[in-house]
Amino acid sequence: xxxxxxDDVLAAAGRISGVAHRTPVLRSRIVDxxxxxxxxxxxxxxxxAGVFKFRGAYxxxxxxxxxxxxxxxxxxxSGNHAQALSLAxxxxxxxxxxxxxxxxxAVKVAATAGYGGDIVRYDRYAQDYAEIAHGLVAxxxxxxxxxxxxxxxxxGQGTAAMELFxxxxxxxxxxxxxxxxxxxxxxxxxxxxxxPDCRLHGVExxxxxxxxxxxxxxxxxxxxxxxxxxxxxxxxxxxxxxFEILLRARPxxxxxxxxxxxxxxxxxxxxxxxxxxxxxxxxxAAVRRAADELRGQRVGVIISxxxxxxxxxxxxxxx
Amino acid sequence: xxxxxxDDVLAAAGRISGVAHRTPVLRSRIVDxxxxxxxxxxxxxxxxAGVFKFRGAYxxxxxxxxxxxxxxxxxxxSGNHAQALSLAxxxxxxxxxxxxxxxxxAVKVAATAGYGGDIVRYDRYAQDYAEIAHGLVAxxxxxxxxxxxxxxxxxGQGTAAMELFxxxxxxxxxxxxxxxxxxxxxxxxxxxxxxPDCRLHGVExxxxxxxxxxxxxxxxxxxxxxxxxxxxxxxxxxxxxxFEILLRARPxxxxxxxxxxxxxxxxxxxxxxxxxxxxxxxxxAAVRRAADELRGQRVGVIISxxxxxxxxxxxxxxx
Numbered sequence: 001x002x003x004x005x006x007d008d009v010l011a012a013a014g015r016i017s018g019v020a021h022r023t024p025v026l027r028s029r030i031v032d033x034x035x036x037x038x039x040x041x042x043x044x045x046x047x048x049a050g051v052f053k054f055r056g057a058y059x060x061x062x063x064x065x066x067x068x069x070x071x072x073x074x075x076x077x078s079g080n081h082a083q084a085l086s087l088a089x090x091x092x093x094x095x096x097x098x099x100x101x102x103x104x105x106a107v108k109v110a111a112t113a114g115y116g117g118d119i120v121r122y123d124r125y126a127q128d129y130a131e132i133a134h135g136l137v138a139x140x141x142x143x144x145x146x147x148x149x150x151x152x153x154x155x156g157q158g159t160a161a162m163e164l165f166x167x168x169x170x171x172x173x174x175x176x177x178x179x180x181x182x183x184x185x186x187x188x189x190x191x192x193x194x195x196p197d198c199r200l201h202g203v204e205x206x207x208x209x210x211x212x213x214x215x216x217x218x219x220x221x222x223x224x225x226x227x228x229x230x231x232x233x234x235x236x237x238x239x240x241x242x243f244e245i246l247l248r249a250r251p252x253x254x255x256x257x258x259x260x261x262x263x264x265x266x267x268x269x270x271x272x273x274x275x276x277x278x279x280x281x282x283x284x285a286a287v288r289r290a291a292d293e294l295r296g297q298r299v300g301v302i303i304s305x306x307x308x309x310x311x312x313x314x315x316x317x318x319x
Numbered sequence: 320x321x322x323x324x325x326d327d328v329l330a331a332a333g334r335i336s337g338v339a340h341r342t343p344v345l346r347s348r349i350v351d352x353x354x355x356x357x358x359x360x361x362x363x364x365x366x367x368a369g370v371f372k373f374r375g376a377y378x379x380x381x382x383x384x385x386x387x388x389x390x391x392x393x394x395x396x397s398g399n400h401a402q403a404l405s406l407a408x409x410x411x412x413x414x415x416x417x418x419x420x421x422x423x424x425a426v427k428v429a430a431t432a433g434y435g436g437d438i439v440r441y442d443r444y445a446q447d448y449a450e451i452a453h454g455l456v457a458x459x460x461x462x463x464x465x466x467x468x469x470x471x472x473x474x475g476q477g478t479a480a481m482e483l484f485x486x487x488x489x490x491x492x493x494x495x496x497x498x499x500x501x502x503x504x505x506x507x508x509x510x511x512x513x514x515p516d517c518r519l520h521g522v523e524x525x526x527x528x529x530x531x532x533x534x535x536x537x538x539x540x541x542x543x544x545x546x547x548x549x550x551x552x553x554x555x556x557x558x559x560x561x562f563e564i565l566l567r568a569r570p571x572x573x574x575x576x577x578x579x580x581x582x583x584x585x586x587x588x589x590x591x592x593x594x595x596x597x598x599x600x601x602x603x604a605a606v607r608r609a610a611d612e613l614r615g616q617r618v619g620v621i622i623s624x625x626x627x628x629x630x631x632x633x634x635x636x637x638x
Contacts, residue, residue: 027340030433045592046591048348050592114349269629272365273364273365273595274592274593275594306592310585311637314633314637315633315637317632317633318629318633318637319630
C-alpha cells in the first residue's frame, strides 16, 4: 500500500472543495485564560455527517473508476465512518453497503440508513464480518472502503489540519485524537509540510493506549477492545498505514481519562457553546493536562466530531 | 435621539473589526431537508461573551470621549448586556459598574464579575433602580450605556446581519429574535441596504407579543413581564429607537411557543452541534412554523446567543 504524502493531501483538498464543509476555527478568551495559552479549535463536529471522516470517505470514493462506482462500495462500521461513507456515496450516486452487527445501537443504524446506506445486519457472535464482506465483494463486485487503511482516506483526513494551518499560521503544538490513526497521520503529513517546528501530539483514552505503546515499542501493539466513553477511539490497534507515517514522524503520544473527557465536554458546551462527542474531547483534555508546558504558546486542537446521542450528552454535561 | 442609518452600521463594523468575533455561518443538510429550504445560521452564540450584545456595547464605548471613559460607565442588567458591557469596558480600560438586583442568579453575578464589571447590588423590592443609577451618575459622573436605547448600540447590533449578507449574498427572508428590539432594528438597517427584497421577520415569544402589537397598533404597547423561557426576550416593550426604525420598515412580527423553542434547542444540539439559549432559538422556531411558505427559498436566521446554564440546558435537551 502506497504511503500518502502532503501532495496527496493537497490533491484531496482540491477534490473535496465545495463538497466538504470548510469548518470554522473557534477561540475562547475564557479557555485561553484557563489554559494560559492561545488555543485554536478546528471544529470538525461541524463537518458533514458530524465528523471529519467525510473528508477521507469522499476523497476515496471520488477517485474510483466508473466501473467500481457502478458496482458500489462496502464497509463495516457501526459508527462515524458508516455515516460519512453513506453520505459521500449518496452525493456521488454510488451504492453503499454497510455491514453492521445486529446489536448496533438503533440510533446509529437509523442515521446510516438516513444517509442512504444499504445496511446488511449480521450476528457478530455467530458470523464472521470478514466472511460476509468477502462474500459481498465476490458476489456483487463491491469495493471495500475501510475506515482508515487506505491512502486516499488518510490523505483526505489530512485536509482538516491543512485548513487549520492555512487559517491561523504556524503553531507551537497540535493535539489530535487517535483511534485507528487516520486523522492523526493525515494531520502529521500537513503539519510536517506547513509547520515543521510544530510539536505533534496524538491523544488516546487511557484505557486504549495501543498507539502510545506501538510507537514506544516500534511495532503495532494490539490490545483488547478498551472500555472508554470515547467510542471513536475504541480501537484495538493502529492501522499499518498510519503506523508507518507516525513511525517516521515520531510524534508524542498522550493519554487522558474518561473523567477528563467529560469535563472537556462541559467546558466546550459552557464556554464554546458547542456539542462535542467524547472522542472529540481527547485533544483538549491533553492540552489541559499539559498546560504548564504550553504557557503563552499557540496551540491547535482538532475536535474530531460531535456525534453523541442527545440524552447521553445531557446526562454527561448536566449534574 | 438620532436614528442610526446603514452608514452607522458600516462605521460600527470598522470599529469592532478585529475585536468582536466575525462569527461563522453554519448550515446543515438535515435541517435544510427538514424545513425544505436553504437555511443559513449566523451564530452569535459564538460571539464574545456568548451573545451579539458585545457588538453594540463595544461600538458605544469606543466612541466615548476620554473624559467619560475615565469616569466610567454604568448599566443595569442581570443578563447578557451586563456581561458584554463588562468585557467591552475591560478591553478598553473603562471602569464599568453594573447595577444588579440582590436576587439576580449567582451564576450571572459571577460571570459579570468575571468579565471585570464592578457590581452594585440593590433590593429591588425596597429600592428603585433608576434612583440608584441616577445617584451613581450624579456622584461619580458615570455615563449610562443602556442595553438597547442608544444609536451606537443599535448600529453595532446591525453588524451581525451585515456580515451574514456579506457572506451568503441576498436572502429571500431573514428571521431575527426580538426583545427590546436592538438586534432586529439593527438587522433591518443592514437588510434594507444590502438585500432590499429580503422579507424581514422579527420573532417574539408568544407570551411577550408586545412588539407584534406595537407594530399593529402603530404605538409602543407595554405588557406585563412575560412568562417565557426566552429570558432575553422577557421585555415589556420595544424601546423607542428600535420602534422608530421598525415602524418605517414595516417588517412582519411573529410569535412562537416555549415548547417550540425547546424543540429547536434539541435540533441545534443534535444536528448543528451547537448550544443555543432559548432566546436564540426564536428565529429558527418561526422558520419551522413558516416552512410551507419558505419552500425552496434562501433563508437567514440570526442565533442571538448561547448563554444558558448547563444544567438547565441538559434538563431541556435530555428526555
